[in-house]
Amino acid sequence: MSNDLDTVFAALADPTRRTILAMLLEDDMAVTDVAEPFEMSLAAISKHLVILTKAGLISQEKRGRVKWCKLEPDALRAASVWMQGFGQFEPVNLDAFERFLETELPTADDA
Amino acid sequence: MSNDLDTVFAALADPTRRTILAMLLEDDMAVTDVAEPFEMSLAAISKHLVILTKAGLISQEKRGRVKWCKLEPDALRAASVWMQGFGQFEPVNLDAFERFLETELPTADDA
DNA sequence: CGCATATTCAACCAAATGGTTGACCAAACC
DNA sequence: GGTTTGGTCAACCATTTGGTTGAATATGCG
Incomplete structure (x- = not known):
């Protein structure tokens, strides 16, 4: 009864990993460079x-x-399809996404 | 640096909990009734x-x-907004969602 | 009142998670 | 060839997670 939604949602549940994804949204990166800001x-x-x-x-x-x-x-x-089944969420809203990215990007004192 | 995306994604990472959400999509339920099929x-x-x-x-x-x-x-x-920022996913696709529900609804031998 | 029903609490347990350090391997450089 | 650089592996540790059982707390019913 477990499928890939388990793994995807579990992966997304960690702020470090979400930050990494946001970093990779801009460009491909080497492992060392990914690690640098953390x-x-x-x-x-x-x-x-x-x-x-x-x-x-x-x-x-x-x-x-x-x-x-x-x-x-x-x-x-x-995962997105699964979630969308629960409500009629607004279509892609890049403004809101930018705000989320700002709250998620790593800072000097990031854990 | 932790926010509610942590809690939401972590909650969604468990198949039992996703099944419960799918059950509640049909109607409100008492705790005992939620537990019954598990x-x-x-x-x-x-x-x-x-x-x-x-x-x-x-x-x-x-x-x-x-x-x-x-x-x-x-x-x-x-969470949906966060995810949508990573790609232009198709709009709400209820057919696909129905298929997901079918794979997630509890059965007699569900864990 | 006395009992059944609905739900949570508390203590416990095994396994998974997220981190550390130090050794290790492979590729590149002088 | 020897050393640096890039990255993983292995062992370890503390905390969290997901489950159990048995006792406790309400609430409703006859």
Whole structure:
């Protein structure tokens, strides 16, 4: 009875991971660069990236010694469809989204 | 840096809780009736309902000795907006949603 | 009152989560 | 070849999660 919605929603439930997704929305990034703004260890970020990858929310491709992370927004579609079934939400509202991104982007004292 | 998206997505990450939400989509229900199709204890369902309530996804109102659970789909709006920022998903697709519901409704051998 | 019904509380447990550190491996550079 | 750089692995730890059971608290009923 568990399906990929489990993994996707669980992946989205962590603020660090949501911030990473928002960062990748702008451009593909190397693992080290993803980790840079956070105050936790590289290994911790590496684990988060594994979780995002297993949820299908990002893909990782190794070129040379650098592993590039790429957003895979399609993985959100099933979850989005599921949620939309509960109400007639307004169509894509990029203004509201920008405000969310501002509250989610990492800062110097981000956990 | 944690906000209600944490709680909402975490609440949605459990298949039992998503099933409960789908059940409440049809009608308000008493706690005992919510628990009936599941094979776990009433106390376990009670805990799930607390989590859903804290996430704002349902509300509970006690009338007499019965506590009624009501879906609060508005709590999904912020999460939906967040997700939609990652891609131009198709508008509400009720057919797809019906299929999801079918895979999520509890059965006799549901965990 | 006395009992049944509806629901939560408390204590407990196993497993999962999110983090750490240090060792390790692979690719690139001088 | 030796060292730096990029990233993961392994072991460990504290906390949270999702479940259990049994006792407790209301409320309603005869």
